[in-house]
Amino acid sequence: MMQTVRRMELKADQLYKQKIIRGFCHLCDGQEACCVGLEAGINPTDHLITSYRAHGFTFTRGMPVREILAELTGRKGGCAKGKGGSMHMYAKNFYGGNGIVGAQVPLGAGVALACKYNGKDEVCLTLYGDGAANQGQIFEAYNMAALWKLPCIFICENNRYGMGTSVERAAASTDYYKRGDFIPGLRVDGMDILCVREATKFAADHCRSGKGPILMELQTYRYHGHSMSDPGVSYRTREEIQEVRSKSDPIMLLKDRMVNNNLASVEELKEIDVEVRKEIEDAAQFATADPEPPLEELGYHIYSSDPPFEVRGANQWIKFKSIS
Amino acid sequence: MAAVTATAGWLLRLRVAGIRGQWRRLHGAGQARAFLRPASAGGDAVQRRQVAHFTFQPDPETHEYGQTQKMNLFQAVTSALDNSLARDPTAVVFGEDVAFGGVFRCTVGLRDKYGKDRVFNTPLCEQGIVGFGIGIAVTGATAIAEIQFADYIFPAFDQIVNEAAKYRYRSGDLFNCGSLTIRSPWGCVGHGALYHSQSPEAFFAHCPGIKVVVPRSPFQAKGLLLSCIEDKNPCIFFEPKILYRAAVEQVPVEPYKIPLSQAEVIQEGSDVTLVAWGTQVHVIREVAAMAQEKLGVSCEVIDLRTIIPWDVDTVCKEECFLNLEAPISRVCGYDTPFPHIFEPFYIPDKWKCYDALRKMINY
Numbered sequence: 262m263m264q265t266v267r268r269m270e271l272k273a274d275q276l277y278k279q280k281i282i283r284g285f286c287h288l289c290d291g292q293e294a295c296c297v298g299l300e301a302g303i304n305p306t307d308h309l310i311t312s313y314r315a316h317g318f319t320f321t322r323g324m325p326v327r328e329i330l331a332e333l334t335g336r337k338g339g340c341a342k343g344k345g346g347s348m349h350m351y352a353k354n355f356y357g358g359n360g361i362v363g364a365q366v367p368l369g370a371g372v373a374l375a376c377k378y379n380g381k382d383e384v385c386l387t388l389y390g391d392g393a394a395n396q397g398q399i400f401e402a403y404n405m406a407a408l409w410k411l412p413c414i415f416i417c418e419n420n421r422y423g424m425g426t427s428v429e430r431a432a433a434s435t436d437y438y439k440r441g442d443f444i445p446g447l448r449v450d451g452m453d454i455l456c457v458r459e460a461t462k463f464a465a466d467h468c469r470s471g472k473g474p475i476l477m478e479l480q481t482y483r484y485h486g487h488s489m490s491d492p493g494v495s496y497r498t499r500e501e502i503q504e505v506r507s508k509s510d511p512i513m514l515l516k517d518r519m520v521n522n523n524l525a526s527v528e529e530l531k532e533i534d535v536e537v538r539k540e541i542e543d544a545a546q547f548a549t550a551d552p553e554p555p556l557e558e559l560g561y562h563i564y565s566s567d568p569p570f571e572v573r574g575a576n577q578w579i580k581f582k583s584i585s
Numbered sequence: 586m587a588a589v590t591a592t593a594g595w596l597l598r599l600r601v602a603g604i605r606g607q608w609r610r611l612h613g614a615g616q617a618r619a620f621l622r623p624a625s626a627g628g629d630a631v632q633r634r635q636v637a638h639f640t641f642q643p644d645p646e647t648h649e650y651g652q653t654q655k656m657n658l659f660q661a662v663t664s665a666l667d668n669s670l671a672r673d674p675t676a677v678v679f680g681e682d683v684a685f686g687g688v689f690r691c692t693v694g695l696r697d698k699y700g701k702d703r704v705f706n707t708p709l710c711e712q713g714i715v716g717f718g719i720g721i722a723v724t725g726a727t728a729i730a731e732i733q734f735a736d737y738i739f740p741a742f743d744q745i746v747n748e749a750a751k752y753r754y755r756s757g758d759l760f761n762c763g764s765l766t767i768r769s770p771w772g773c774v775g776h777g778a779l780y781h782s783q784s785p786e787a788f789f790a791h792c793p794g795i796k797v798v799v800p801r802s803p804f805q806a807k808g809l810l811l812s813c814i815e816d817k818n819p820c821i822f823f824e825p826k827i828l829y830r831a832a833v834e835q836v837p838v839e840p841y842k843i844p845l846s847q848a849e850v851i852q853e854g855s856d857v858t859l860v861a862w863g864t865q866v867h868v869i870r871e872v873a874a875m876a877q878e879k880l881g882v883s884c885e886v887i888d889l890r891t892i893i894p895w896d897v898d899t900v901c902k903e904e905c906f907l908n909l910e911a912p913i914s915r916v917c918g919y920d921t922p923f924p925h926i927f928e929p930f931y932i933p934d935k936w937k938c939y940d941a942l943r944k945m946i947n948y
Contacts, residue, residue, distance in 0.1 A: 335925060345925065361780060424682065556927070572919060576915070577914060581921075
């Protein structure tokens with residue numbers, strides 16, 4: 262799965278440079294252990310919400326690669342019908358994909374409240390980054406979750422840089438797992454998938470047993486820059502990136518572990534690689550060839566309304582139908 | 586907002602206005618339809634580079650303020666900030682990523698020149714940035730805060746509307762945060778989608794106590810920004826991000842001010858009045874030219890400049906306004922969130938404005 266995410270992100274990078282994908286694209290290669298590890302630690306009926314670096318999560322939550330790539334290229338086969346783009350992807354029990362930094366955290370706390378209310382033993386994973394950890398609304402969410410003992414796992418994906426600002430320059434306390442104050446926190450090696458999975462299981466059990474929220478800081482790293490317009494080397498050295506790639510790459514770590522413990526042979530892993538590459542190629546083909554959503558859909562889904570209503574266009578004679 | 590009105594009498598005076606500065610991507614001939622070719626058409630499956638829907642029209646150089654230098658919009662902003670920091674020892678510039686020069690390079694070189702206690706980064710917290718700025722301003726120091734994109738100004742909306750705007754009023758003039766200026770990149774840019782393209786000036790236009798300003802060019806930007814900084818009221822200065830590099834003009838090196846709450850009549854006309862601000866001014870200039878050429882209609886083009894408090898007198902010349910021959914027309918983006926893939930259709934480009942004008946004439 263991690264390999265798929267890695268290949269998918271690299272493909273997106275390629276398509277972006279070919280200008281087939283426009284707009285924004287925040288890639289998460291390097292952070293694969295986070296999304297795959299988290300998914301392994303929870304059930305499909307649990308809920309997850311994250312920020313804009315969401316392609317990996319969209320995949321692990323069940324969206325096929327071709328729909329993800331089609332959404333990136335803005336085609337109607339995309340998971341949000343081409344209207345959302347990179348930052349706004351959704352799947353079952355996956356609430357996106359949010360552009361405004363930190364805004365998703367109170368939402369996650371709300372989903373957790375619904376979980377508790379429905380009584381089905383579900384938890385909500387609410388992710389945010391090291392940059393967002395300094396937003397006020399996060400602390401508002403912590404307070405509410407702790408007060409009402411919501412089954413919310415707050416997860417800070419600390420990739421050491423908030424866009425271009427290193428954590429030392431942005432945060433008075435870089436111990437993000439302690440930021441919850443009255444909420445217990447775990448610090449987890451986000452490059453080791455087994456570590457992430459076990460920590461997630463622990464955290465999920467904690468929440469499911471009614472003890473209230475818990476915080477997890479995943480220490481991870483992203484190879485690409487913040488987005489496609491960021492080369493990623495003006496605020497950190499190439500040596501640093503290389504070092505992480507060679508010592509802590511999540512895929513490499515897992516491969517080594519599997520091979521050393523005779524869980525898989527090198528050939529089997531190579532086969533997986535080949536299959537994944539093929540799948541991504543096909544998906545990219547689909548994403549490039551699929552038609553764009555028709556212009557009529559511009560006004561759709563603004564409101565939910567019984568009779569379709571008219572949306573004002575650029576001047577009073579242009580009208581669009583809004584259907585939902 | 587845009588306004589179209591008509592006057593009776595021997596002067597046929599219609600008013601058409603375009604609202605926000607927005608990009609439009611055009612293919613070849615510049616028709617919106619062309620954008621919808623299927624991606625697999627011909628051998629050219631990759632979208633070609635697109636062209637702006639407007640052409641920046643620089644104003645003629647003026648020597649009124651001394652020596653000028655060729656600058657684009659972000660350089661004009663840097664120059665204004667440089668002048669402010671030089672003349673006012675209490676001035677500080679802060680915001681996300683401003684220290685290295687800013688994501689749009691508006692603050693390049695300032696930290697090196699004035700030191701890290703005057704030009705500094707804040708963490709990622711808009712509400713905190715503005716609240717903090719209000720605090721600085723209340724003590725009397727000049728606070729110049731940056732909100733990285735106008736789309737992110739909403740966490741700070743409460744601070745701006747409930748704190749900054751009301752400070753002087755609620756303290757009976759004992760305190761004020763007049764030395765606060767908030768600058769923010771604004772408007773569509775061609776690929777910004779929902780959260781990097783918004784033009785939120787309308788939300789602030791109904792809040793007494795603050796001033797909202799949008800320039801159309803580097804020369805205007807520097808003068809208006811300096812006026813905002815020196816104005817004794819909290820000001821929000823929205824900078825059309827698409828013009829940061831696209832707009833190049835001769836801008837005076839020395840500080841100068843352009844008065845706030847004064848609209849500028851860029852072109853005189855007798856039949857229709859077109860009002861806009863920011864990037865859209867350049868769109869309606871073209872529309873005015875098209876109207877003259879194709880319809881023989883003479884258009885007055887007004888750049889509103891200050892959204893609140895706005896220059897009612899210039900825009901609504903009383904005898905004319907009371908004798909309009911067609912209802913006022915607003916040409917703006919659709920009533921949808923700013924779209925990702927549909928952007929070229931969303932923005933009020935010159936064709937949509939021209940169309941509205943034609944319908945006005947034939948009303």
